[in-house]
Amino acid sequence: METQNNIDVRERPPLSNARLAILVLLGAETMLFSGLIGAFLVFRVGNVTWPPPSHIGIELPRVVTGINTALLLISGYTMFQGWRAIQKDNVQQLRNWLLITGALGLLFLGIQGSEWVQLIRNGLTLQSGVYGGIFYVLIGCHAVHVMSAVIWLFIVLGMAMAGRFSAERYTSVDTCTIYWIFVVALWPILYVLVYLS
Amino acid sequence: MSRLFLGVTLLIVAVLIVPTYLEACPACKTLDDPIGKGFNFSILFMMAMPFVVFTVISGTVFWHYRRASKEPMD
Structure with a gap:
């Protein structure tokens, strides 16, 4: 902090602390998912037939999950639009985009949940061997991240409703957007690996 | 540019002289x-x-600082 002509001038760092913190958090998240994907690769490449013979009859819902993937990708776009809206000081648009993004996130989780219920009814459980185990751990871990992103998003939406953001002050929107985009960008990789490979 | 060329050349040479392909484990x-x-x-x-x-x-930190250094001072 410097003093020039009796006015305090705070030098803003080129990269804010909040952004740096979220980058480090995402680095840790990336390592977590790398470990899980690494475990999946051991089983997937290590098995000549996939799913293993004990799970031959169980089909993962590829088409529905494909549509769900599209919904999540759209939510990434709507989140980005919200971020752009607050940069233009348009709080009303930010609220609308956040609401749409949250609804899409909840829809994604709802469809994912109904798929899981169906799969459990078909006999694919966490205890039903390595296929079920790695499927629920990997996809479930992502679902937990989407859920936490949705909770975070609704907190940010509440703050937007309370008029806490402007074009100069939107750190919470910024960090929430980065996290959301990470969660969205991760999903197609998991979808291709788990559902299509 | 010459450094880049040298780096790429060294990399190609290194790959060519490795007697067998590498295994991670x-x-x-x-x-x-x-x-x-x-x-x-x-x-x-x-x-x-x-x-x-x-x-x-x-890379992100570098990009932010580089962009800030190019912005005109108030």
Whole structure:
């Protein structure tokens, strides 16, 4: 902090602390998912037939999950639009985009949940061997991240409703957007690996 | 430019003189079964990730500071 002509001038760092913190958090998240994907690769490449013979009859819902993937990708776009809206000081648009993004996130989780219920009814459980185990751990871990992103998003939406953001002050929107985009960008990789490979 | 050329040339030479292709896991090298391949893929993937994470974080910090240094002073 410097003093020039009796006015305090705070030098803003080129990269804010909040952004740096979220980058480090995402680095840790990336390592977590790398470990899980690494475990999946051991089983997937290590098995000549996939799913293993004990799970031959169980089909993962590829088409529905494909549509769900599209919904999540759209939510990434709507989140980005919200971020752009607050940069233009348009709080009303930010609220609308956040609401749409949250609804899409909840829809994604709802469809994912109904798929899981169906799969459990078909006999694919966490205890039903390595296929079920790695499927629920990997996809479930992502679902937990989407859920936490949705909770975070609704907190940010509440703050937007309370008029806490402007074009100069939107750190919470910024960090929430980065996290959301990470969660969205991760999903197609998991979808291709788990559902299509 | 010349440094880049030198780096690429050294890399190509290094790849050419390696007598056999590298395996991530020495214990799995002798295994010719899918499990060995699975471990190899997994280890190579997980080995690469810290470098990716470090590159992305440091690249982002570098990009922000570079952009700030180019902005006109008030």
